[in-house]
Amino acid sequence: MEIPGLKRVVKASASHFLILLIVLLILSNLFMLIYFSIENARLREAIETEQKLYEEAIQLREQEWNRYEDLYSKLLKALEVNKELNTTLRSIPGSVVIPYNYTSVLKRG
Amino acid sequence: MKTVVLILVIALLVTSNLYTFIYFNGLNGYLKFTLQQMAMRRNQVLGEYNILNKYVYTLNESYIDITEANERLREVYRSLQENLSSITYNYTLMNYFDFMGKFTFAYTDEMRDFVINVTEGWNGTDEDFQSDLYKIYKAWRGIFKYVTPTLGEQQVSQSSEKFLFINIGAFNYGRTYVYSLEEHNWIALDYLREVHSYEIRPIDVSGAPNSFRNKQGVCWDFAVVLVALYYAYYDVSGKSLPTAYISIRIIRGFQESHGVVFVKLEGDKVAILDWDVVTPVKNGMLEFIPFEEAKKLHEEYWGHSISYKGFMKGRPYEARRFYSDEEFYEWLVNELK
Numbered sequence: 001m002e003i004p005g006l007k008r009v010v011k012a013s014a015s016h017f018l019i020l021l022i023v024l025l026i027l028s029n030l031f032m033l034i035y036f037s038i039e040n041a042r043l044r045e046a047i048e049t050e051q052k053l054y055e056e057a058i059q060l061r062e063q064e065w066n067r068y069e070d071l072y073s074k075l076l077k078a079l080e081v082n083k084e085l086n087t088t089l090r091s092i093p094g095s096v097v098i099p100y101n102y103t104s105v106l107k108r109g
Numbered sequence: 110m111k112t113v114v115l116i117l118v119i120a121l122l123v124t125s126n127l128y129t130f131i132y133f134n135g136l137n138g139y140l141k142f143t144l145q146q147m148a149m150r151r152n153q154v155l156g157e158y159n160i161l162n163k164y165v166y167t168l169n170e171s172y173i174d175i176t177e178a179n180e181r182l183r184e185v186y187r188s189l190q191e192n193l194s195s196i197t198y199n200y201t202l203m204n205y206f207d208f209m210g211k212f213t214f215a216y217t218d219e220m221r222d223f224v225i226n227v228t229e230g231w232n233g234t235d236e237d238f239q240s241d242l243y244k245i246y247k248a249w250r251g252i253f254k255y256v257t258p259t260l261g262e263q264q265v266s267q268s269s270e271k272f273l274f275i276n277i278g279a280f281n282y283g284r285t286y287v288y289s290l291e292e293h294n295w296i297a298l299d300y301l302r303e304v305h306s307y308e309i310r311p312i313d314v315s316g317a318p319n320s321f322r323n324k325q326g327v328c329w330d331f332a333v334v335l336v337a338l339y340y341a342y343y344d345v346s347g348k349s350l351p352t353a354y355i356s357i358r359i360i361r362g363f364q365e366s367h368g369v370v371f372v373k374l375e376g377d378k379v380a381i382l383d384w385d386v387v388t389p390v391k392n393g394m395l396e397f398i399p400f401e402e403a404k405k406l407h408e409e410y411w412g413h414s415i416s417y418k419g420f421m422k423g424r425p426y427e428a429r430r431f432y433s434d435e436e437f438y439e440w441l442v443n444e445l446k
Contacts, residue, residue: 071169091202
């Protein structure tokens with residue numbers, strides 16, 4: 001037994017349901033697009049910032065490296081000077097001041 | 110028909126949704142991974158920076174320490190130079206031991222003239238050479254006056270001369286550690302940190318030149334001058350014999366030190382010149398006899414047993430102590446040149 005008009009009602013409801021589903025799917029797609037676009041833009045920005053910080057860190061390391069090399073060469077020079085002073089001062093103690101008129105005499109000893 | 114179209118649209122939208130999710134989620138994951146990697150790289154670089162910073166800090170501390178030390182040392186050197194520049198005569202500096210080695214047996218023009226006058230030169234014969242050695246001894250013995258040291262004084266030269274002497278009390282060294290990026294290790298660096306208590310003061314120096322000038326003193330003065338006069342003669346004649354100042358010990362109840370001169374001909378043949386010539390003198394010539402006989406005569410001369418305790422000689426200066434008669438004999442035969 002068939003209820004008159006029922007088939008038409010069911011058919012209309014199904015159409016509405018499908019249209020509603022389509023709308024939901026479009027909204028969901030849009031939401032995903034917006035969410036991920038924003039999120040990825042934020043990440044790109046964070047990467048850019050991180051890149052800048054990384055470059056700054058590299059620069060800092062370079063500067064520190066140059067400072068190290070500069071100081072190390074200065075230290076080696078200072079050590080060289082210290083060595084020369086040590087040699088000079090070491091040669092003095094226990095030295096006798098010899099008047100020049102004695103130098104020829106000393107060659108005969 | 111309409112329903113079929115709607116289902117197709119839904120299928121397309123579901124596919125699109127899935128695609129969007131997979132694509133954007135993948136991109137999102139990639140970006141997150143990239144960010145994480147970059148943060149790690151930055152942290153690594155910052156870690157390296159911090160380590161370098163620590164090395165630089167210690168390096169800087171070491172550098173400051175050494176430059177400050179250098180400044181202190183320069184100040185000491187400047188001060189010494191200022192003191193030296195106040196010396197009015199021309200001078201040169203010489204290590205004390207080098208100086209004493211040369212000065213002890215040096216001869217002056219006056220001493221050389223003395224030798225030439227006494228010997229009238231060498232005629233080229235061995236006889237004249239040995240005769241000249243005796244003449245030099247005799248002439249020097251004739252004008253030398255022995256001065257007895259006063260009570261408490263040692264038998265050391267009385268004919269000293271004043272020379273300025275530079276002394277630095279102490280050298281203090283420091284050690285600092287720096288990190289070597291080449292060696293990848295901490296290395297220790299030693300440096301002169303400071304010197305203490307430096308001074309320039311007069312000291313007494315004894316040697317043949319001033320002992321000869323004074324013509325008096327103790328056995329040391331007599332023997333040292335005799336060696337120097339022989340050196341002068343060797344230079345004038347162009348011929349030489351091994352000659353040395355020998356320190357002896359006379360054992361007579363108490364032990365007494367004394368200085369004599371040994372001249373060696375060859376092997377163990379020697380002439381010993383004490384206050385007198387101990388070994389034989391024939392026809393005005395020094396005679397060289399074997400050491401054993403010479404020692405016997407030397408002991409008879411003093412009336413006591415003798416041990417030879419050390420030597421000094423010039424050209425180049427050498428000195429040594431002997432701890433046994435065998436050691437002395439070994440040196441006499443093989444090393445005295």
